[in-house]
Amino acid sequence: MFDTGWVAVPAPDLAALRQLGERVRPLSAAAERVLPVPPAFAGLIPQGGLVRGSTVATGGSAATSLALALAGPATAAGSWCAVVGLAHLGLLAAAELGVALERTLLIAEPAPQEWAGTVAALLDAVDVVLVQPAQSITPTVQRRLVARARDRGSVLVQAGGRAEVWAALPDLTVTAGRSRWEGLGVGHGRLRARRVEVEVAGRRGAVRPRRAELWLPGPEGQIALAAPAAPVVGVVDGPAAPAVALRDAG
Structure with a gap:
């Protein structure tokens, strides 16, 4: 049963993914155009959440954590999330960042020629799809995936990796800068908390970056503000910023 725990789906079982989509899609609130995010991100992200049909990329020193944190509230509210590769x-870290594992699908890394079809099927089936493509995505494939996300009201999130694999910039880029862990003393203690500088930029309402x-x-x-959000000094309205390198992180 798909509603009793997290599900691992071997790739590229597209028929199984489409069948799954028929079962879990009604759980999402299709009329809601914005998926919730942690309150700490509300002042950083335009419209206060993940806009359905958009593309998001996370990068920097905590790329994976950022992607999971952004997806967490949507899964807690009843949406499903798929992780490709x-x-x-x-999974423990994902749960601690608010991801509901009982509504999370783990998809094995598809073969390169099957990656696009697998992601497209998942965009049909669930509300949030996390990916980290290793191969370059052609403009044609990217346009097809973006169109599928917009048609179905899904959000495609690149969780770290290389930004240049995509032919065009995402709608939103969430980047972790300097970070430091707290809790360790001199030869004793344990990691208890991490402070991370986060910057959000992108297109349309996110042209002016905020940090x-x-x-x-x-x-x-908890995920919470350690210092208030503010515009990045020296940035003016204009074309979207150039692509940034997104490196793998935890």
Whole structure:
């Protein structure tokens, strides 16, 4: 049964993915055009959440954590999330960042020639799809995936990796800068919290980048503001910023 725990689906079983989509898609609120994000991100992201039909890329020192944190509230609200590849993903860490594992699909890394079809089928089936493509995505394939996401109201999230694999920039880029862990003393203690500088930029409403320092997670395991959001000094309205390198992280 798909509703009793996380499901691992071997790629590229597209028929199984389409069947799954017929079962889980009604759980999403199709009329809602914005998927919720942690309140700490509300002042950083235009419209206060992930706009259905959009593309998002996370990068920097905590790329995977950012992607999971952004997806967490949507799964808690009843949406389903699919993770394609990302063999290094830790389910405990995902749960601690708010991801509902009982509504999370883990998809084995598809063969290069089957990657696009697998992701397209998942965009049909669930609300949030996390990917980390290793091969370059052609403009034709990217346009097809973006059109599928817009048609179905899904959100495609690149969780770290190389930004240049895509032919065009995403709608939203969420990048982790400097980060530091707290809790360790001199020869004793344990990692209890991490402060991360987060910058959000992109197109349309996100042309003017904004930056804040977040707990990811905080001492009590929460995602919260450590320092208020503010515009990045020296940036003016204009064309979207050039592509940035997104490197793998935890």
